[in-house]
Each structure stands twice: as C-alpha cells, then as structure tokens.
Amino acid sequence: MRQLKVALVMLLIGGVLTTVAFVMAFTTAEMQRFGTVTVDEPLDTAFPLMEVSERGYTYERPWFSQKIFYFHVPVAEASFLVFGVAAFYSIRFLMRRRKEFDTKARLAMETAIVFVTLTMITGILWTRAAWGVWWEWEPRLTTYFIMTLMMIGYFVLRNSIEDEERRATYAAAFGIIAFINAPISFFITRLIPSSHPVVFQSGFATSNLIPFIIAQIGMLMVGYAIYAIRASEVRLEERVDVLKDALEG
Amino acid sequence: MTVADTPTPPAPARQTGASLSWRQFKAILRKDIVMELRTKEMVTSMGIYALLTMVIYQVALSQAGTAFDPRDIAAGLLWLAFVFTSMLGLNRSLVHEKDQGCLEALLLSPVDRPIIFFAKAAGNVVFLLIVQALTIPVFAFLFLQRADQYGGDLWMIPLALAGGAIGIAGVGTLLATMSVNTKGKDFVLAVLFVPLMYPLLLAAVSATSAAVLGGDGYVQQFWSSMALVAAYDAIMLVAAFALYEFVIGA
Numbered sequence: 001m002r003q004l005k006v007a008l009v010m011l012l013i014g015g016v017l018t019t020v021a022f023v024m025a026f027t028t029a030e031m032q033r034f035g036t037v038t039v040d041e042p043l044d045t046a047f048p049l050m051e052v053s054e055r056g057y058t059y060e061r062p063w064f065s066q067k068i069f070y071f072h073v074p075v076a077e078a079s080f081l082v083f084g085v086a087a088f089y090s091i092r093f094l095m096r097r098r099k100e101f102d103t104k105a106r107l108a109m110e111t112a113i114v115f116v117t118l119t120m121i122t123g124i125l126w127t128r129a130a131w132g133v134w135w136e137w138e139p140r141l142t143t144y145f146i147m148t149l150m151m152i153g154y155f156v157l158r159n160s161i162e163d164e165e166r167r168a169t170y171a172a173a174f175g176i177i178a179f180i181n182a183p184i185s186f187f188i189t190r191l192i193p194s195s196h197p198v199v200f201q202s203g204f205a206t207s208n209l210i211p212f213i214i215a216q217i218g219m220l221m222v223g224y225a226i227y228a229i230r231a232s233e234v235r236l237e238e239r240v241d242v243l244k245d246a247l248e249g
Numbered sequence: 250m251t252v253a254d255t256p257t258p259p260a261p262a263r264q265t266g267a268s269l270s271w272r273q274f275k276a277i278l279r280k281d282i283v284m285e286l287r288t289k290e291m292v293t294s295m296g297i298y299a300l301l302t303m304v305i306y307q308v309a310l311s312q313a314g315t316a317f318d319p320r321d322i323a324a325g326l327l328w329l330a331f332v333f334t335s336m337l338g339l340n341r342s343l344v345h346e347k348d349q350g351c352l353e354a355l356l357l358s359p360v361d362r363p364i365i366f367f368a369k370a371a372g373n374v375v376f377l378l379i380v381q382a383l384t385i386p387v388f389a390f391l392f393l394q395r396a397d398q399y400g401g402d403l404w405m406i407p408l409a410l411a412g413g414a415i416g417i418a419g420v421g422t423l424l425a426t427m428s429v430n431t432k433g434k435d436f437v438l439a440v441l442f443v444p445l446m447y448p449l450l451l452a453a454v455s456a457t458s459a460a461v462l463g464g465d466g467y468v469q470q471f472w473s474s475m476a477l478v479a480a481y482d483a484i485m486l487v488a489a490f491a492l493y494e495f496v497i498g499a
Contacts, residue, residue, distance in 0.1 A: 094495050142447075149444040156440045160431040169499035170427045173492040174441060177420070180484065184448065 007228035014221030021215035025070040030207045065129035072122040074216040076144075078223050079115035080182055082108055083151070087179035090172035102168035103234055105175060109154055111227045115219075116148050131195070140196035143185035150178035273360045277368035281342070282375065291341050291376050292383075295334040299384045302330040303391055319392040324457035327388060328413070328450055331381060335417050336442055338376055339425040340435050342369070347429045356497065366422060366493040370486075373418035381410050400463015405471055409460060412478040413453035416485055420445055423489040426496055449485075452477035 038056045042049075051058040086108035093101035123141070128134050135141065157174055161167040189196045285291055306326055310319060319326070346352040355365055385406070421442060428438035456474035459467040 094492075146444045146447045149440075153440040153444060157427070157431065157437055160433050160437050162432070166430060166499040169495055170430075173423070173427070173496050177423070177445065177485075177488050177492065180488065181444075181448070 001232070003228050004232040007225045007232070010221045010228070011225035014218045014223075014225060017214050017218030017221065021070055021211045021218060024211035024214065025067050028207055029067075029070070029211050065126055068122050068126045068129075070211050070215050072119065072126060074212065074219045075115050075122065076119040077216065078219045079112055079119050080186055081220070082112040082115055082223055082227075083147070083179060083182050086112055087175055087182075090175035090179075093168060093172045094176075099164075099168070102172065103231070105172060106158070107227050107230045107234070109151060109175065110230060111223050113151050113155075114226060115223060116144075116151060119144070120148065136195070138196060139188045139192055139194045140185065143181065143188055147178075147181050147185050150174075150181060154178065270361065270364055273364050274368045274371075277355070277360070277365060278371050278375075281369070281372035284345070285376065291338050292379055294341065295338045295376070295380045296383050298337050299330050299334045299380060300387065302333060303388060306330075306392070320461060323388070323393060323461050324454045326392070327385070327457060328454050330384060330388070331377070331410075331413070331417070332443070332446065332450065334380055334384075335373075335377055335414075335421060336435070336438055338380070339373060339418075339421040339442075340428070340438055342373055342376070343422075343425040343429040344434070352497075362494040362497055363490055365497065366490055369426075370418045370422040370489075373422055374414050377414040377418060378411065381414065385410075401460040401467050401471065405460035406457060409453055409456040409471075409475065409478070412456070412475060412482060413449060416449040416453075416478065416482045417446065419482065419486040419489050423493055423496060426493070430499075445485075449478060449481045452481065 038058045040056045042057050049057060049059055086105050089101045089105035089108060092098075093105060123144075124134055127136060127141075154171060154174055158167055158171050161170060188194065189198050310317070343352075346355070424441045424445070425438055428434050428441065431437045452474045456471050456478060459471040459474065
C-alpha cells in the first residue's frame with residue numbers, strides 16, 4: 001500500500017512538472033530560428049512570407065516544431081532507460097529464478113511500451129512539420145521502429161506460453177537479446193550519417209536546458225508511477241488468488 | 250537414434266574434455282544429417298518454398314516494365330527468399346526434435362547444453378547453405394538472364410551468404426527452441442525472428458548487392474558490410490550461446 005501512495009504522489013508531482021515544462025517551453029525558452037526556405041510555388045501556410053524574388057518565394061522555416069523537443073526527447077530517453085530496467089530485471093530473473101523479478105521485468109516492459117508509443121507519436125508529428133513527410137526510412141527511425149516491434153514480440157511471446165516458469169524464462173531470454181538493439185538505436189545518429197538531429201552536440205542555451213530537465217524529471221516520475229501502480233495492482237491480484245485458493249481448499 | 254552408432258571406446262579411458270565435447274558435437278550433427286538424408290524433408294520443403302517465392306517475385310515484378318533491371322534489387326530479393334525459407338527450416342528442425350521426443354533424450358544424455366546448441370546451429374547452417382546453393386542458380390536463371398555480367402568478383406557472393414547463414418542459424422536456433430514450445434509456433438518465430446534479424450539482413454543485403462552490382466568502390470562497401478555481418482554474428486552467437494542453457498532447460 002505504501003508503494004501505491006508514493007506512486008500517486010509521484011504521478012501528481014510528475015504531472016505538475018511536465019505541465020510547468022510545457023508552459024516554460026513556450027514562454028521562457030529561447031526561440032530557435034532556422035533561417036529561411038525558398039520554394040517555387042506560393043504555399044498555403046501560417047509561416048510568414050519573407051521575400052518574393054525571381055528565385056522563388058522565401059518563407060521563414062517552421063520554428064514552432066522545435067518545441068516538440070521538450071517532450072519528444074525526454075520521452076524517448078525515458079523509453080531507453082525503462083527498457084534497460086526491463087532487461088536488468090530479466091537478467092536478475094535468470095540468475096535468481098524468483099517470480100518477482102519476472103513480474104518487475106514485465107511491468108517495466110509495459111511502461112516502456114507507453115513511452116515508445118508517445119515517442120513515436122511526437123516523432124511522427126515532428127517529421128511531418130520539419131521534413132514534410134510522416135515517415136522516412138532513416139537510421140534512427142528504422143532502428144527505433146525495430147525496437148518497438150521487438151517489444152511487441154515480447155508480449156506476443158508471453159501470451160502464447162501457458163506454463164508460468166517457462167514463460168518467465170523465455171521472456172527474460174528474449175528481453176535480454178532484444179535489448180542489444182537499444183544502444184544501437186541510441187548511438188546510431190552519432191555513428192552514421194542521419195537526418196535525425198543530435199541536439200546535445202551542437203550546444204544549448206541555459207533557458208532551453210531548464211524546461212528540458214524539468215520535463216525529463218517529470219516524465220520519469222510519471223513513468224515510475226505507471227510502473228508502481230501496476231505493481232500494486234498485480235500484488236492485489238495475487239492476494240485475491242491466494243484467498244480464493246484458501247476458500248476453495 | 251544414431252547416437253548409439255558412434256563408436257564407443259572399449260575401455261573407459263579418460264578422455265580430455267575437449268575431444269569428448271568434439272565427439273558429442275559430431276554425434277548430434279551427424280544425427281541431424283543422417284535423419285535429413287533419410288527423409289529429405291527439410292531441404293525439399295525449403296527448396297520448393299524458395300521456388301514458390303520466385304513465382305511470387307515474378308508476379309510482383311510483372312508490371313515493372315522492360316526498362317526495369319531486376320539486378321538492381323537482386324540481393325534484396327535473394328535475402329527475402331532466404332529469410333522465409335530459413336524460418337520454415339528452423340521451425341521444422343526443432344519441431345522434429347520435440348514431436349519425436351528427441352529433445353528430451355538429448356537433455357537426459359550427459360551432454361553439455363552449449364554443445365547441443367552449437368550442434369543444432371551447425372546443422373541449421375549446413376541446411377541453409379544447401380538451400381542457398383540450390384536457390385541461387387535458379388534465381389539467376391529466372392531473373393538475371395539479360396544481365397550477362399556480374400559486377401563484382403564471384404567469390405564474394407558465397408562469402409556474404411555464409412556470413413548471413415551463420416547469424417540466422419545462431420539466433421534462429423535459440424528462437425526456434427523457444428517457439429516450438431509456444432501455442433502459435435511459426436507465428437511466434439516470425440514475430441521474434443524478423444526484428445532481431447534486421448541489422449544482419451541490412452548488412453548482408455548491402456554486401457551481396459555490392460558483389461552483384463560492382464561499380465565504383467564496391468570492394469570497400471563489401472568489406473565494411475561484411476565487418477558489420479561479422480560483428481553481428483559474433484555478438485548474437487555469444488548472446489544466444491549464453492542464453493541457450495536457460496531456454497532449453499525450461
């Protein structure tokens with residue numbers, strides 16, 4: 001029960017922090033401009049027309065889409081972190097063979113799925129605004145997509161095994177081997193040419209860093225809350241099962 | 250079954266661990282090959298499956314027009330066929346073991362679990378290579394007739410195929426051991442296998458493509474892709490080897 005109370009408090013604080021970061025992203029954070037873009041045809045767009053010359057129509061580059069940085073990046077980093085937690089508990093399960101580690105690994109993977117879905121949604125919105133396409137087979141996007149498929153595979157595997165111990169063992173083995181892709185996806189933008197931006201190499205104003213850090217802490221708190229609330233739910237289910245058995249026996 | 254056929258030493262002279270392991274490895278591998286020679290089931294089913302894939306390629310490319318040269322995507326098409334046939338073969342190689350109770354017998358016998366893994370994986374590599382060797386001439390005959398010259402050196406293609414086959418068999422043996430014990434056998438194998446194979450496939454297609462097409466800097470592209478294939482093979486073989494003991498015991 002104590003964990004549930006902590007989780008609810010964390011959920012509340014996390015929600016407040018994320019909201020604060022949302023407001024700060026549009027108020028105190030320094031506006032980043034990305035120059036102009038020149039096109040042949042006039043566009044139906046809210047972005048100001050800067051210049052009309054013989055070269056074409058010059059518009060200001062969409063700066064507004066940069067604001068998604070304060071949500072997309074914290075959520076994405078949290079997804080890698082929580083996936084790592086799931087892999088960690090998978091290893092602990094194989095070493096100790098205790099059921100609680102299997103449950104923890106499963107709940108962490110569920111939380112990771114939530115973050116991965118949010119990352120995908122925010123990312124797709126951003127690529128539409130910044131690159132003009134919904135999706136591009138680009139190294140970071142592709143490896144991240146593959147990672148998502150592996151997480152889905154993890155649950156497909158779990159759902160198709162009845163025997164409890166076998167399910168736990170197989171899921172742990174697959175969780176570990178799937179996690180090998182996570183560092184690849186994380187570092188790939190730094191290794192091979194990719195159009196996905198790497199913000200933290202190009203320097204950063206303090207006014208932008210503060211909302212980012214607040215959002216990151218808030219997201220992690222919400223993530224922990226999701227995990228802990230699910231954990232207390234699972235514990236209640238187990239208690240109900242024990243009580244049922246006792247009544248029937 | 251054929252484990253009994255292996256010559257047993259007359260007196261239980263103490264053997265060194267390495268030579269004993271090597272004999273156990275050979276015995277399991279021989280069992281798989283003898284069984285395949287008797288039934289010819291895996292190579293036939295995989296080979297026919299590969300042929301059917303070629304027919305589907307013809308349908309897929311039927312509207313592409315005469316200007317389109319299949320050579321440009323030949324490497325991708327080849328690996329697509331190998332992915333599907335290997336999933337079929339991996340599933341079969343473990344389903345047999347389970348249905349006939351052979352896996353249990355293997356687990357009861359005093360053989361180290363890693364040796365079972367390497368022997369099964371080696372068997373799968375052999376069958377994959379046989380199917381690849383049968384598929385490539387057919388593929389070349391059906392799709393590459395107009396392209397009378399290959400761009401790269403011919404020895405590069407088997408090297409790329411072998412590198413891919415090792416990775417497929419390594420991870421595939423682990424995953425197939427899991428998937429035969431699940432409710433939806435082949436479906437589960439596909440869901441786990443395809444995403445895990447992605448990096449290997451990308452590198453293997455790049456290497457094969459360089460070997461088929463040639464052109465500027467193809468040697469460099471080939472070797473950098475092969476380095477990725479080798480790195481993937483090494484990492485995944487170590488991971489699968491380490492996890493196999495847990496999986497097969499469950």
